[in-house]
Amino acid sequence: MRLKDRIALIIGAARGIGAGIAARFVEEGAQIVIADREPAGEATASRLGGRFLQIDIAQKADAERAVATALEQCGQLDILVQNAGIYPWTLIENIEPEEWDSVLAVNLKGTYLAARAALAPMKAQRSGRMIFTSSITGPRVTSPGHGHYSASKAGINGFIKAAALEFAPYGITVNGVEPGNILTEGVKEARSAAFIQSMQDMIPLGRLGTPRDVANAVLFLASDDAAYITGTTIVVDGGQTLPEGADFRLNPD
Numbered sequence: 001m002r003l004k005d006r007i008a009l010i011i012g013a014a015r016g017i018g019a020g021i022a023a024r025f026v027e028e029g030a031q032i033v034i035a036d037r038e039p040a041g042e043a044t045a046s047r048l049g050g051r052f053l054q055i056d057i058a059q060k061a062d063a064e065r066a067v068a069t070a071l072e073q074c075g076q077l078d079i080l081v082q083n084a085g086i087y088p089w090t091l092i093e094n095i096e097p098e099e100w101d102s103v104l105a106v107n108l109k110g111t112y113l114a115a116r117a118a119l120a121p122m123k124a125q126r127s128g129r130m131i132f133t134s135s136i137t138g139p140r141v142t143s144p145g146h147g148h149y150s151a152s153k154a155g156i157n158g159f160i161k162a163a164a165l166e167f168a169p170y171g172i173t174v175n176g177v178e179p180g181n182i183l184t185e186g187v188k189e190a191r192s193a194a195f196i197q198s199m200q201d202m203i204p205l206g207r208l209g210t211p212r213d214v215a216n217a218v219l220f221l222a223s224d225d226a227a228y229i230t231g232t233t234i235v236v237d238g239g240q241t242l243p244e245g246a247d248f249r250l251n252p253d
């Protein structure tokens with residue numbers, strides 16, 4: 001029960017990695033509030049015994065409403081997870097400014113808006129945990145079609161450092177996770193089977209990740225065990241970013 005009686009707001013948790021984080025937090029004793037733009041979040045929250053709020057994290061008023069609702073309904077806010085993200089596949093030559101803005105608005109601006117909204121209550125409490133879902137795509141590697149997405153996720157890593165420094169005097173830690181390729185509903189919708197297979201072929205541990213793989217790292221960062229860790233990210237990629245080239249497999253036999 002590593003999160004016993006902690007109150008966690010998890011944004012972008014109707015499904016996929018966020019739902020995995022929410023489930024893992026509940027297993028460890030947390031009370032959860034799920035905020036997502038999809039009404040399907042209601043069913044996820046009720047399955048997990050949590051609360052649901054429909055928001056668009058790209059909107060300042062919605063970020064503030066999510067934090068206010070968690071405070072009203074649960075009395076405090078101990079953990080903020082901003083996991084909402086979108087990943088359209090478009091070559092840079094075809095990215096229109098509107099699409100660029102929409103990706104940056106959810107992934108990067110949404111991260112700053114969530115952090116800013118949660119700061120006031122955490123500052124007053126003199127404690128808090130903020131955890132943001134970045135990616136290996138952008139901070140470490142990339143592939144064609146990910147120009148806006150890569151920029152947004154590399155931006156999150158920079159923001160994590162800046163926020164960690166500014167919020168440290170209030171006892172608030174700020175960290176992130178960098179998932180590799182995690183098999184979620186979103187990935188199945190937005191990426192071809194050939195793309196998914198090509199990623200699997202590059203993963204030394206031989207499989208795509210699961211939401212639970214990422215959730216375990218987020219849980220660690222949210223727990224007391226990570227009290228002295230701030231301003232950093234944990235890569236959760238099955239070793240995908242390790243190989244120098246495609247010919248990396250050893251035959252263990």
Ligand SMILES: NC(=O)c1ccc[n+]([C@@H]2O[C@H](COP(=O)([O-])OP(=O)(O)OC[C@H]3O[C@@H](n4cnc5c(N)ncnc54)[C@H](O)[C@@H]3O)[C@@H](O)[C@H]2O)c1
Nearest residue numbers: 012014015016017037056057084085135179181182184186
């Ligand atoms: N799946 C992967 O391989 C992978 C790898 C690296 C990073 N990530 C990141 O992990 C996060 C989750 O990815 P996933 O694969 O689970 O995606 P997903 O599409 O399955 O789930 C994303 C959730 O975020 C919600 N959401 C999207 N835009 C929102 C908004 N504006 N406001 C509120 N909620 C919003 C969606 O409704 C959905 O419930 C994203 O930030 C993604 O960039 C995923």
